Amino acid sequence: xxxxNPDVMDTLAGLADVPGLAALRRQRAEVVKxxxxxxxxxxxPAHHGGLTRPEREAAALxxxxxxxxxxxxxxxxxxxxxxxxxxxxxxxxxxxxxxxVDRVTMDPADSTKADIDALLGAGLSPHAVxxxxxxxxxxxxxxxxxxxxxxxxxxx
Amino acid sequence: MTRVMRDxxxxxxxxxxxxxxxxxxxxxxxxxxxxxxxxSNRTVGAYSLVLAHxxxxxxxxxxxxxxxxxxxxxxxxxxxxxxxxxxxxxxxCAYCASVHAKRFTELTKAPDVMARxxxxxxxxxxxxxxxxxxxxxxxxxxxPAAITPADAAPLRAQGLSGLEILDxxxxxxxxxxANRLMxxxxxxxxxxxxxNPL
Numbered sequence: 519x520x521x522x523n524p525d526v527m528d529t530l531a532g533l534a535d536v537p538g539l540a541a542l543r544r545q546r547a548e549v550v551k552x553x554x555x556x557x558x559x560x561x562x563p564a565h566h567g568g569l570t571r572p573e574r575e576a577a578a579l580x581x582x583x584x585x586x587x588x589x590x591x592x593x594x595x596x597x598x599x600x601x602x603x604x605x606x607x608x609x610x611x612x613x614x615x616x617x618x619v620d621r622v623t624m625d626p627a628d629s630t631k632a633d634i635d636a637l638l639g640a641g642l643s644p645h646a647v648x649x650x651x652x653x654x655x656x657x658x659x660x661x662x663x664x665x666x667x668x669x670x671x672x673x674x
Numbered sequence: 675m676t677r678v679m680r681d682x683x684x685x686x687x688x689x690x691x692x693x694x695x696x697x698x699x700x701x702x703x704x705x706x707x708x709x710x711x712x713x714s715n716r717t718v719g720a721y722s723l724v725l726a727h728x729x730x731x732x733x734x735x736x737x738x739x740x741x742x743x744x745x746x747x748x749x750x751x752x753x754x755x756x757x758x759x760x761x762x763x764x765x766x767c768a769y770c771a772s773v774h775a776k777r778f779t780e781l782t783k784a785p786d787v788m789a790r791x792x793x794x795x796x797x798x799x800x801x802x803x804x805x806x807x808x809x810x811x812x813x814x815x816x817x818p819a820a821i822t823p824a825d826a827a828p829l830r831a832q833g834l835s836g837l838e839i840l841d842x843x844x845x846x847x848x849x850x851x852a853n854r855l856m857x858x859x860x861x862x863x864x865x866x867x868x869x870n871p872l
Contacts, residue, residue, distance in 0.1 A: 548741035555734035627766030665818035666843030672823030
């Protein structure tokens with residue numbers, strides 16, 4: 519909030535009414551800056567590398583659903599609706615992406631090289647494979663930070 | 675004991691990518707910027723070269739990681755390392771668990787702590803402050819939806835400030851991210867040597 523505006527994480531955690539907690543986050547200004555920067559780079563990159571914006575929002579929605587975070591789900595659902603393409607993860611490509619989302623979120627240790635090869639085989643570029651992996655990992659990060667911020671908010 | 679731990683702390687772990695890394699000689703300007711390549715610095719590991727396929731994400735993630743793990747004041751660095759060892763063990767990221775166990779022991783000069791965690795995981799006998807940190811890290815890693823305001827109480831009882839709890843949360847969350855990249859874009863290859871904590 520070097521510019522005084524709430525970021526995505528403030529909004530998701532509902533910190534508008536909790537100025538103390540929003541201010542606490544600003545004690546870690548570099549974290550706040552590069553967290554919002556990551557959100558921008560992951561969902562609205564200048565070059566999407568073959569992983570489309572609707573695919574990104576739909577994959578994030580799936581992570582939020584797996585982690586049972588209704589606020590995150592609503593966030594990504596709303597962004598997907600705004601793009602006007604509700605079911606971008608159809609067909610073999612979409613199924614392959616969703617399988618990756620599920621495994622990386624719930625059982626990351628079960629990953630194998632065959633999973634990466636399957637994504638490449640489904641037409642994803644190396645750029646898109648890395649973007650998808652960053653996205654899944656980022657939403658997993660988001661859910662943990664949100665849980666911690668809600669805890670601090672509720673315990674204040 | 676000290677010798678054994680020193681042996682593992684010097685153990686070089688390797689990481690083999692499952693996706694061809696970016697060829698540094700063919701890297702775009704955006705990739706070189708994200709990798710912080712300069713004429714005097716061309717030392718980049720395979721992991722970073724894989725992430726460089728998406729330079730925009732990498733360029734943000736690297737400083738975010740550094741701010742979370744090395745930011746001044748707040749939660750002592752060793753306790754950040756402790757929390758991410760627990761997160762990495764639960765996620766099953768052998769590479770991350772080993773690297774950060776080593777850092778913890780370097781910072782604390784207390785190899786017995788990682789020895790106990792190696793033996794008993796999240797149930798390891800620890801001092802009360804370390805126990806509170808490890809318990810929170812484990813719960814947040816396993817199931818963030820299960821965290822409630824009551825989970826702050828054990829941390830507060832051990833004297834953690836709001837900033838320290840935020841730092842702890844950032845660290846655990848960062849490894850929900852870092853572990854997943856490491857585990858799904860390649861494979862850790864761990865040398866089977868005596869004293870290796872894995």
